[in-house]
Amino acid sequence: xxDVYQCVKQFKKRFPSTIMxxxxxxxAIIDKHLNPDEEVLYACAGQKNDSWTNFFDTxxxxxxxxxxxxxxxxxIYGYSLNSVTPELYNDLQVFSGLFWGRITIDTAKEVIxxxxxxxxxxxxxxxxxxxxxxxxxxxxxxxxxxxxMKK
Numbered sequence: 001x002x003d004v005y006q007c008v009k010q011f012k013k014r015f016p017s018t019i020m021x022x023x024x025x026x027x028a029i030i031d032k033h034l035n036p037d038e039e040v041l042y043a044c045a046g047q048k049n050d051s052w053t054n055f056f057d058t059x060x061x062x063x064x065x066x067x068x069x070x071x072x073x074x075x076i077y078g079y080s081l082n083s084v085t086p087e088l089y090n091d092l093q094v095f096s097g098l099f100w101g102r103i104t105i106d107t108a109k110e111v112i113x114x115x116x117x118x119x120x121x122x123x124x125x126x127x128x129x130x131x132x133x134x135x136x137x138x139x140x141x142x143x144x145x146x147x148x149m150k151k
Contacts, residue, residue: 004030004062007043015118017100019055020045022073026060029071029079039065042128044121048072050113052100061114061125063132068105070112082112086136094126105129 005027012020023045034040041063048059048070059072068084084107093104101122102115117125 002040002043004040004043004060007040007062008045008060011044011121015121018044018046018118018121019058019100019116020047021056021058023058023060025073026058026071029073029081030060030062030069033069033071033081033083034064035066037066041065041132044117044125046103046114047116048113049115050102050104052097052102052116055116059114063128068129070114082110084112086133087140089133089137092126092129092133094122096122103129 005024008023008027012018012023026045027043030043043060043062045058045060047054047057049057057072059070062069062071067086068089070082070084071079073079084105088108090106090108092106095102095104096119100116101119102113103117103122103125105112105114
């Protein structure tokens with residue numbers, strides 16, 4: 001099983017211009033919420049907001065064998081955790097700006113922004129999340145087929 005912190009350290013080594021702080025604390029939250037049968041496939045860090053001027057909302061995005069986890073340890077107290085399962089995932093958008101890029105993850109319930117990412121990392125993150133979701137969605141039954149079977 002891969003360690004979340006080690007994955008993020010490798011990400012930072014490959015893409016040093018990505019802005020991230022207190023990564024170990026954010027990774028510890030994901031470690032705390034991993035289910036026993038989950039395996040870490042990929043992890044990266046960036047800012048959980050849609051503004052390139054805000055550098056103080058670092059979060060860790062982790063792709064596991066069952067879902068996407070986005071963890072953020074708050075500076076004073078508490079933390080937040082988003083869990084996106086494949087059936088709630090809609091799509092992903094990539095924006096590349098002058099210095100950094102942004103990934104927008106659209107789900108059935110909310111939109112999650114992940115910004116201040118190295119422009120070179122955008123392709124890797126998009127490919128991994130998209131490929132994972134395509135494969136994971138194949139495992140879920142099609143709602144149209146189920147509703148037609150009920151009739």
